[in-house]
Amino acid sequence: MTLLRAERVTLGYGGRPVVHDVSLDIVAGGVGLIGESGSGKTTLARAFLGLLTPMSGNIWYGDQTLKKADMRTFRKDVQPVFQAEALDPRMRIGASVAEALPRAERSRVGELLEQVGLDPELAGRRPHQLSGGQRQRVVIARALAVGPRLLILDEPTSALDVTVQARILDLLAGLDTERLLITHNLAVVERLCRTSHVLFAGRVVESGPTAELLARPAHPYTRALRDAVPRLGGPPPAANGRTEAVPAATGCPYRLRCPLAAPQCERPPALRELAGRQVACHRAEDVLT
Template identity: 85%
Template sequence: MTVLRAERVTLGYGRRPVVHEVTLDITEGGVGLIGESGSGKTTLARAFLGLLTPMSGNIWYGDQTLKNTDLRKFRKDVQPVFQAEALDPRMRIGTSIAEALPRSARHRVKTLLEQVGLNPDLATRKPHQLSGGQRQRVVIARALAVDPSLLILDEPTSALDVTVQARILDLLAGLDTERLLITHNLAVVERLCRTSHVLFAGRVVESGPTRDLLANPAHPYTQALRDAVPKLGGSPPEAKGRTEAVPAESGCPFRLRCPLAVPECEQAPALRDIRGRQVACHRAEDVLVT
């Protein structure tokens, strides 16, 4: 079942597009948006939340475009989970969570804190009195207060140490709520998302089942992201291609950094079906491991 859908969406700030004609569905089982900083992940998430209006294309929520839907119902069904710094430093934890609840349901603050593995006594504290992991759980509890059907999570574990990350991932994996996860952490997306989309320079370059996509990439950029992950006990990863090169303004945007680039890459590749996924690369067959 599709929860939200982007249909040929172009997004930008002012007149400058930064996301280009993206089409993707947020479906059951968790969906990941993968890419380096500046790839357009957060911009696309802002559009899914209704915080940014597309320059062209549409965001669909059910059978209606977002601009024609009941925003009160939408805000209840789709909740963002930002990083822990989103908490108001002047507001006590219990008050921050209760903000989203009707007056008659504010007794649920205790239950919500317990649901995310926190002691209800923390409700009287302020954010600076909690650890980073505790604050991130408070952000999740606040989002869960309105019983959403979809969580849009923007790097929910990026500022946390590995043991706290593991607790947050266990919590998210156990929730009965669909999720869109924006991250550059491949281990996190593999744990939480059935399907993933890889963005480079505001374009989807590869989409498919997360495990297949990470185990056997079909795009050189996906392969570069995977190979850049350090491995315990191994040598530090070596960068391949010109990692400092900016995206190309014409043709394949990755071609100036791609170690497999050929003259054909001066023509922009379209997304095409290869082995159960979509890939925008002229040399995808050469990247795939047979």
């Protein structure tokens, strides 16, 4: 079932578009948004949360646009999980978690802390008295307090060490809640998301099943992201193409970086079906070989 859907959404700031004509569904099994900084991932997530109004297109919540939806129900169904720094340093942990609960249910704070693997006695502490991993679990507990159907997670493990990351990922994987994950970490998206969308310069360049997309990319940008991941015991990753080049203003936005750029790339590519996914690349067949 599709809980949220972007339909030809263009988003921007100050009248300047930064996300262009994006259509995608948030479906069961976890959905990942992959891309470098500035690719439009967080901007799109803000629109899914109702924090940013599209310049054109619509965000659909079930069978209604967000403009017409009951926002009390929406806020209960869709909860953000920001990084641990989102906690108010002046509030005790228990008060922070209880903030979203009706007064009659505030006794559930200890239960929620236990659900994310924390000792209920931590409710009396303030954020600076907890480790980074503990603070991130508090943020998740606070989001779970209202019983959401979907968590929108923005880099939930980026500030944590590897062992703490593993515990947070185990926790998220075990939750009976759907998730939209924004991350640079391909291992995290592979663990938590059945479907992924790769964004470059505010455009979806490849979409499909995460495992297939990462194992056998059909877009040179997806392949560059995958090949940039260091491997234990292997050689250092080598840059492929001009990684410093800005997106092209015309034609394929990736063509100034792309090692496979050809004359046809001066025309903008449309998303098309290929090998079980959608890809916006004139030379996708060459990438797959």
